[in-house]
Amino acid sequence: MNLRHLKYFVATAELGQVSRAATVLSISQSSVTGAIKELEAIVDADLFVRSPQGMELTDSGREFLAASRDILEKVEEAKKLTKRRSDVGGTITLAATYTVLGYFLPFHIERLANLHPGLDIQISELNRESIEDGLLSNRFDLAMVLTSNLHNPDLEFETLLKSSRRLWVPNGHRFLEKGKASFEEIAEEDYIMLTVDEAAHTTMKYWGKTNFRPKTKIRTSSVEATRSMVANGHGVTILSDMVYRPWSLEGKRLETISTDIETPTMDVGIAWRKGTEFSPAMTLLLDYFKSSFASPQMAQFSGRKK
Structure with a gap:
């Protein structure tokens, strides 16, 4: 058993379908299917009930999911201990819309606090119009928003995630x-x-x-x-x-x-006023998100609420 088995299993359990897990992990469906079969052989138990609608956890699967999450979270904690923590500090005023704050940010805020303890991120939840006004009037340094809803020419943004x-x-x-x-x-x-x-x-x-x-x-x-x-x-x-x-x-x-007709994706990203001079703290935050979403494995955690 290895971490690959656990990551693929957790992604499939949380998303309910092999195809969706494969998309999030940026790997083939056969890789996910193969890893789950290997894992079931290793633990000598059926972890899923397969149906045309997707993958539903068995009782054994639900027990194993809890253990798998604990293992992966402990590995993440161990990685943090071996990483050199940044000595960059400062305060960032960050605005976020309801959806982004509820279903995207919590994991990353916790991770940033561990990686960069000197970073003070002050978050305000507002609607898009209020966030745009706040960015343009310098009340907020940055904003986490649905970039698919942004059309203001005075703002720049970086899209991080496209959600089908x-x-x-x-x-x-x-x-x-x-x-x-x-x-x-x-x-x-x-x-x-x-x-x-x-x-x-x-x-x-x-x-x-x-x-x-x-x-x-x-x-x-x-x-x-x-x-x-x-x-x-x-x-x-x-x-x-x-x-x-x-x-x-x-x-x-x-x-x-x-x-039958493809619908547009919901895009999540970070926005700022055009011409903004980035402080070291703001650069650190932007670089964190850009590097995180260059890694396919990070996507499986981006929307999960603990």
């Missing part, structure tokens, strides 16, 4: 048998419309390129409410992989499938 959008459906939904759904079929279903971070506006933009419209039943600013509504069979929705989790707060499962 897929259709969310409850476990056992009829669409899962085909493995793909058309917008015509989706338009016949009740639709849960997420509104936070301009999600509704983005949704209507790509629906507008079809001949159909979503049959909106509920509008909500809560990702968790959307997840629960879908898992409980109250409707379907199209959202990004970054905010997807296979279980609702009530413990009900939901699945994702592709659509």
Whole structure:
């Protein structure tokens, strides 16, 4: 058994599908499948139940997942002990939108605190318009935002992650048998419309390129409410992989499938005012994110909430 086995297993368990794990890890599906088979042989237990909808953990798999996470986290801690900590210090005012703060930043803020203890990152959660105003008026040094929503010519940005959008459906939904759904079929279903971070506006933009419209039943600013509504069979929705989790707060499962028309990705990145003179602390933060996302392995942790 080696760390590769554990990384591939954890990614598959958290994402629910070999194909999605392979995409996140930037490797082939056969590599993931092979590693899981090897791991099951090593531990002499079935870790997953395989189905056309994806990979569901067995009882043994759930126990092994907890142990695997502990091992990988201890390895990360050991790596930190051997790395030379930066002596760069300073304060950075960082703005972030709701989605980025909730589903992207926590892991990185913890990691930055360990790697660069002299760095003081002061975070404010705001909507995009307020963040843009804050950057232009120098109230914020940098911002973590959905760069796919940025169009201000006075701002520059670096996109770090492109998260695919897929259709969310409850476990056992009829669409899962085909493995793909058309917008015509989706338009016949009740639709849960997420509104936070301009999600509704983005949704209507790509629906507008079809001949159909979503049959909106509920509008909500809560990702968790959307997840629960879908898992409980109250409707379907199209959202990004970054905010997807296979279980609702009530413990009900939901699945994702592709659509017949490709939807735009949700892009996450870091933004600043054009012409900004970067301090050493700001350069350190930007370099951290750029180097992190040059490494495929980092992507598997980018959206995970502990």
